[in-house]
Amino acid sequence: xxxxxxxxxxxxxxxxxxxxxxxxxxxxxxxxxxxxxxxxxxxxxxxxxxxxxxxxxxxxxxxxxxxxxxxxxxxxxxxxxxxxxxxxxxxxxxxxxxxxxxxxxxxxxxxxxxxxxxxxxxxxxxxxxxxxxx
Amino acid sequence: xxxxxxxxxxxxxxxxxxxxxxxxxxxxxxxxxxxxxxxxxxxxxxxxxxxxxxxxxxxxxxxxxxxxxxxxxxxxxxxxxxxxxxxxxxxxxxxxxxxxxxxxxxxxxxxxxxxxxxxxxxxxxxxxxxxxxxxxxxxxxxxxxxxxxxxxxxxxxxxxxxxxxxxxxxxxxxxxxxxxxxxxxxxxxxxxxxxxxxxxxxxxxxxxxxxxxxxxxxxxxxxxxxxxxxxxxxxxxxxxxxxxxxxxxxxxxxxxxxxxxxxxxxxxxxxxxxxxxxxxxxxxxxxxxxxxxxxxxxxxxxxxxxxxxxxxxxxxxxxxxxxxxxxxxxxxxxxxxxxxxxxxxxxxxxxxxxxxxxxxxxxxxxxxxxxxxxxxxxxxxxxxxxxxxxxxxxxxxxxxxxxxxxxxxxxxxxxxxxxxxxxxxxxxxxxxxxxxxxxxxxxxxxxxxxxxxxxxxxxxxxxxxxxxxxxxxxxxxxxxxxxxxxxxxxxxxxxxxxxxxxxxxxxxxxxxxxxxxxxxxxxxxxxxxxxxxxxxxxxxxxxxxxxxxxxxxxxxxxxxxxxxxxxxxxxxxxxxxxxxxxxxxxxxxxxxxxxxxxxxxxxxxxxxxxxxxxxxxxxxxxxxxxxxxxxxxxxxxxxxxxxxxxxxxxxxxxxxxxxxxxxxxxxxxxxxxxxxxxxxxxxxxxxxxxxxxxxxxxxxxxxxxxxxxxxxxxxxxxxxxxxxxxxxxxxxxxxxxxxxxxxxxxxxxxxxxxxx
Numbered sequence: 001x002x003x004x005x006x007x008x009x010x011x012x013x014x015x016x017x018x019x020x021x022x023x024x025x026x027x028x029x030x031x032x033x034x035x036x037x038x039x040x041x042x043x044x045x046x047x048x049x050x051x052x053x054x055x056x057x058x059x060x061x062x063x064x065x066x067x068x069x070x071x072x073x074x075x076x077x078x079x080x081x082x083x084x085x086x087x088x089x090x091x092x093x094x095x096x097x098x099x100x101x102x103x104x105x106x107x108x109x110x111x112x113x114x115x116x117x118x119x120x121x122x123x124x125x126x127x128x129x130x131x132x133x134x
Numbered sequence: 135x136x137x138x139x140x141x142x143x144x145x146x147x148x149x150x151x152x153x154x155x156x157x158x159x160x161x162x163x164x165x166x167x168x169x170x171x172x173x174x175x176x177x178x179x180x181x182x183x184x185x186x187x188x189x190x191x192x193x194x195x196x197x198x199x200x201x202x203x204x205x206x207x208x209x210x211x212x213x214x215x216x217x218x219x220x221x222x223x224x225x226x227x228x229x230x231x232x233x234x235x236x237x238x239x240x241x242x243x244x245x246x247x248x249x250x251x252x253x254x255x256x257x258x259x260x261x262x263x264x265x266x267x268x269x270x271x272x273x274x275x276x277x278x279x280x281x282x283x284x285x286x287x288x289x290x291x292x293x294x295x296x297x298x299x300x301x302x303x304x305x306x307x308x309x310x311x312x313x314x315x316x317x318x319x320x321x322x323x324x325x326x327x328x329x330x331x332x333x334x335x336x337x338x339x340x341x342x343x344x345x346x347x348x349x350x351x352x353x354x355x356x357x358x359x360x361x362x363x364x365x366x367x368x369x370x371x372x373x374x375x376x377x378x379x380x381x382x383x384x385x386x387x388x389x390x391x392x393x394x395x396x397x398x399x400x401x402x403x404x405x406x407x408x409x410x411x412x413x414x415x416x417x418x419x420x421x422x423x424x425x426x427x428x429x430x431x432x433x434x435x436x437x438x439x440x441x442x443x444x445x446x447x448x449x450x451x452x453x454x455x456x457x458x459x460x461x462x463x464x465x466x467x468x469x470x471x472x473x474x475x476x477x478x479x480x481x482x483x484x485x486x487x488x489x490x491x492x493x494x495x496x497x498x499x500x501x502x503x504x505x506x507x508x509x510x511x512x513x514x515x516x517x518x519x520x521x522x523x524x525x526x527x528x529x530x531x532x533x534x535x536x537x538x539x540x541x542x543x544x545x546x547x548x549x550x551x552x553x554x555x556x557x558x559x560x561x562x563x564x565x566x567x568x569x570x571x572x573x574x575x576x577x578x579x580x581x582x583x584x585x586x587x588x589x590x591x592x593x594x595x596x597x598x599x600x601x602x603x604x605x606x607x608x609x610x611x612x613x614x615x616x617x618x619x620x621x622x623x624x625x626x627x628x629x630x631x632x633x634x635x636x637x638x639x640x641x642x643x644x645x646x647x648x649x650x651x652x653x654x655x656x657x658x659x660x661x662x663x664x665x666x667x668x669x670x671x672x673x674x675x676x677x678x679x680x681x682x683x684x685x686x687x688x689x690x691x692x693x694x695x696x697x698x699x700x701x702x703x704x705x706x707x708x709x710x711x712x713x714x715x716x717x718x719x720x721x722x723x724x725x726x727x728x729x730x731x732x733x734x735x736x737x738x739x740x741x742x743x744x745x746x747x748x749x750x751x752x753x754x755x756x757x758x759x760x761x762x763x764x765x766x767x768x769x770x771x772x773x774x775x776x777x778x779x780x781x782x783x784x785x786x787x788x789x790x791x792x793x794x795x796x797x798x799x800x801x802x803x804x805x806x807x808x809x810x811x812x813x814x815x816x817x818x819x820x821x822x823x824x825x826x827x828x829x830x831x832x833x834x835x836x837x838x839x840x841x842x843x844x845x846x847x848x849x850x851x852x853x854x855x856x857x858x859x860x861x862x863x864x865x866x867x868x869x870x871x872x873x874x875x876x877x878x879x880x881x882x883x884x885x886x887x888x889x890x
Contacts, residue, residue, distance in 0.1 A: 039816070050781065066670065066672055118549040
């Protein structure tokens with residue numbers, strides 16, 4: 001059986017195909033050795049839309065809103081199901097980060113010695129009746 | 135510096151010995167020792183430790199003694215917390231601990247400021263290295279040493295330590311120490327953490343470790359000197375006594391152990407506790423995936439002016455080695471106080487592991503010992519001796535958040551977890567620092583414990599808790615404001631009320647921050663300051679599709695006496711920043727907003743200063759949030775109905791808040807489609823987005839993109855190499871303002887006929 005390791009709330013790595021996949025819709029996103037963001041869609045969000053002004057922007061310089069000239073929110077979503085997989089509060093023009101650079105051979109070796117029974121119970125695909133212990 | 139070349143033969147071993155002795159005998163100043171200050175690992179096993187471990191290797195005996203010593207440390211902690219005069223002491227900004235004879239912190243109190251666990255060992259190692267065999271000083275039974283200068287250890291100069299050597303049958307067997315965030319220290323501004331400091335000379339008391347106690351008595355001449363150097367002489371005396379007696383209580387517990395089990399059992403316990411924790415950390419790290427995780431956090435001010443200051447972090451795990459690489463972070467500011475010494479950053483990373491990742495580990499220095507930290511020299515995270523660092527919290531907290539954000543991405547896939555994976559906590563000390571002459575005629579300088587009310591990040595299974603705890607301490611409290619008000623001449627007119635719509639959305643939302651409004655009442659010599667970043671750029675990142683918090687300004691209302699308003703026209707008073715600033719209910723008053731780096735500001739009776747604590751980050755896609763949770767947030771005043779409906783796409787009856795689940799599901803499905811429609815593929819996006827340099831309109835400090843070797847210094851054309859320090863001066867904000875106004879005058883045609 002192919003082992004798929006959940007790496008984040010919405011991403012997993014298929015150890016056999018060595019691909020990043022969406023955990024919500026199973027979409028194959030990108031090679032696991034690369035940057036998963038390259039297989040996603042991006043939206044440059046004005047931060048004022050997410051963090052609304054608490055006090056009147058017509059009257060005041062600081063309003064509880066991030067300054068859109070100083071910071072933007074990069075929203076990364078799955079091209080198939082639209083799940084928002086990652087956000088990045090970015091300085092305007094700053095290249096998006098390759099945030100998870102995985103050593104895939106090491107990951108495969110680690111999980112070969114663990115086996116699928118050790119896969120973590122976290123995120124949307126929790127298997128009922130299999131608790132975790134610590 | 136150029137290499138010195140003599141051209142002659144290399145000096146012999148005998149010559150080198152002579153040169154070394156000459157240099158030692160003629161040292162003019164024992165400054166902070168880089169050999170001590172750059173090292174956070176355990177000292178090598180001493181001969182005494184080898185001998186003790188050979189004699190007492192039994193793990194059951196060691197566990198028993200460790201628990202006993204732990205209880206002793208906790209007892210000392212309780213004493214300081216109960217008796218300490220500093221607000222920081224009362225609310226848990228304290229640590230007590232037992233250190234090995236070489237100076238490593240082996241066992242620390244379970245609660246309090248665990249970041250101290252990585253920084254208080256430095257001054258002890260300085261004492262061991264320099265004072266032990268110094269005939270004019272020496273280390274003897276009954277001695278006590280005091281210390282506060284962060285360049286010799288600790289986080290900032292507001293923290294003071296009392297350090298006692300413990301002897302048994304004439305032999306030094308260990309040390310005990312108690313450290314407290316004291317507050318006042320005689321700096322350029324009251325409260326001990328001046329944001330106006332432009333050099334270490336502005337930062338108040340600078341105590342290198344020195345002997346202040348002999349025969350268990352505080353030396354009155356030195357005490358008087360210290361009292362004379364600060365604004366709160368009473369506090370200085372009280373807390374020196376409290377720390378001394380807490381140390382003596384721990385000493386008593388150690389002596390009981392020595393009596394029943396002997397010195398070898400004590401020494402073996404201290405050493406093996408540290409070695410076992412260190413080995414366990416290596417084992418736990420080896421369970422993480424081999425990976426590099428990159429993140430950055432932006433500080434949006436130096437507390438004097440807004441700018442974009444990058445804290446750059448790559449966290450790499452390979453095998454059992456974990457390395458934080460902070461190269462590429464901002465250069466140090468030569469004349470701004472937000473720099474930190476490296477030890478402070480390591481302390482906060484230690485706090486991350488002891489509080490948030492492995493809270494089951496025994497508290498002490500060992501948890502951080504095997505973890506590597508790399509920085510550029512003279513950077514904001516590893517500043518030089520000549521740079522001020524009284525507001526180092528700004529850098530150690532944002533460094534902490536970078537670490538917290540990165541670690542979560544390692545932990546998710548790890549089968550063995552000791553806490554839930556969670557999003558970054560809020561990380562700024564949004565509180566009022568205050569000072570002046572009280573209604574009782576006393577000179578005071580300190581802060582409100584609201585800095586301990588940071589909102590928690592959401593976790594993988596639930597919302598973050600509101601105003602939960604400071605990131606730098608466990609079991610710390612936000613105190614009783616009413617008790618505080620007996621001593622200070624101001625009231626918190628609104629306190630602990632959640633700030634509506636200042637949110638961090640997600641599948642699980644961040645814990646929210648609360649509003650604080652203060653106004654001076656009973657003193658004409660009283661003022662406030664605030665020292666936080668994050669009024670233009672959020673100081674945290676969200677996790678796995680969740681959002682960070684928003685931003686938090688300072689609002690002021692001047693030209694009003696709200697006490698008169700409350701007496702004569704109470705209906706005019708409002709209980710939220712939103713209402714007061716938007717409705718402007720006090721006629722003739724001046725309403726202004728500012729960033730959160732307000733230098734000490736003398737206040738007038740009844741003028742309002744208003745701020746909010748911040749929210750921890752959200753976790754996961756907000757469209758997955760349970761609609762019931764969204765409506766509960768509306769009911770609890772965390773969020774307005776309009777914002778909730780717009781962001782979370784929950785459909786409900788505005789009058790009853792009854793949820794239409796079917797319509798919600800459809801609205802969310804539509805929003806997912808809309809996301810896809812408005813977003814563009816990554817490759818296409820970066821073509822339009824990526825820029826080769828920071829934008830010209832931003833005063834940007836730090837690396838840009840993947841090139842971590844080039845550090846920008848305020849403009850796209852001014853740089854330094856990461857490994858080649860350069861001065862980085864900022865212009866006084868008032869001079870900047872004057873230049874702006876002069877330029878406007880010139881543009882308006884006002885003749886510049888002043889004599890120059």
